[in-house]
Amino acid sequence: MEDSDTVLGKALGILRAFGPADSVLPLAELVRRTGLAKGSVHRVAGDLVHHRLLDKTEHGYRLSGGLFELGMRAAAERTLLEVAMPFLQDLYERTHETVHLGVREGHEVVYVAKIGGHRQARTPSRPGGRMPLHCTAIGKVLLAHAGEEERTAVLTAPLERRTPHTVIAPGLLRRQLVKAVETGVAYEREESTPGLLCVAAPVLAPDGETAVAAVSVTGPVGRFRPESHANAVRAAATALGGTLARRRP
Template sequence: MSVIAKVSAILDAFTADDRGVGFAELQRRTGLAKATLHRLTAELVAARLLDRVDGKFHLSGHLFQLGMRASVERGLIEVATPFLEDLYERTHETVHLGLREGAEVVYVAKMGGHRQAKAPSRLGGRMPLHATAIGKALLAFAPAAVRTSFLKGPLARLAPRTITAPRILRGQLDEAVEKGVTFEFEESAVGIVCVGAPVLDRRDLAVAAVSVAGPVTRFQPQKHATAVKAAAAGIAATLARRQGLLE
């Protein structure tokens, strides 16, 4: 492995749920030799890409600042935020904005009030596409080759109701293409339901997706499908106008 690859392995070893990772655990996750890991973590701390507190490593605030400079995500979040805020005011449930990276959705924005549901989503975290409404929206409007490859399986089970049969998932994706909206019913976690919609580009491919999630005891996702679709369409139209001004 090159030095860059080793550094990338260290940074990628952290998850959204970590509250500090010890050296032994970081070595287990990366598979790097102890001496190599000692040297690289020291250099990363010196470069302000990692923090070390009470013997545990954390991704640094400086790294977060660098990430926020990424043009695609920053521009998207700037455009999407007013629509996400409106969607939250309409629903008072947890609102997400996500991007597809490989076979996963990456959550780049999340809004929720004091009573937000205990959903498995985390800002900066990842979930498999097939287990969430936002992931299904991204997959339904992904390039055909991506969708075909994903449907070959296997589909991991996250909860008792996770869709693990490619045939059933294919049917849901076909319906999503027709109606422009996706649903999740306790597929990522017991007790959570969700509705999602894609943010489409000029080729009708998803550049992002929006969703609203809430507890099954009070949230009825079908009732909010129109609002979620409208928010996603508003984000898409604003992005298209911005792009048109740049051309």
């Protein structure tokens, strides 16, 4: 949590007040969400506008393109995305289902890329968005290849039940993680979102154990069979991992 006593903390609080569905937020709503004084929000928001991190409109404030520019300068994610995109596109052409690339940050998946066509499944994921590790296929496979300390931290923390199918029993989830290491893939069956199925595979570091990212294919219940795409997802993740290893300095 940001320190709201500092200017930087207030600025981050304002920027993070915007949710995925927010286009424009009025000043009063920013005050409500941040808990800051109206004068502070007005002053800091003005500085953010000056530095192109916010835009001022007649209805309030919106996130500016300057944030996108800064985000694209994040070296690790940019390099990963540049290298991964051909593999993600190939995987989409093979499956014609929604394809994701994600990395682990703490107890969450951060989605780096998402590719989907006209019949893509309606998923809540978005590039730059986050989901809990324990209820997503990408999250499970990333957690399976994390260190024991990281796994234990997730398994001993409260596991949010996002749907009636979410696995919240630590013992069952641990068995799924063990199987993910053995088979090279992890599955999600309506655990993060009703109606969605998913299969994911890890992009392994040169040590063959640590996952630097993960790739998945998602589709709707009814026509999508995640097991039938396991080999394609594994192949894409393995090829991406090999390419990343060759590009290391």
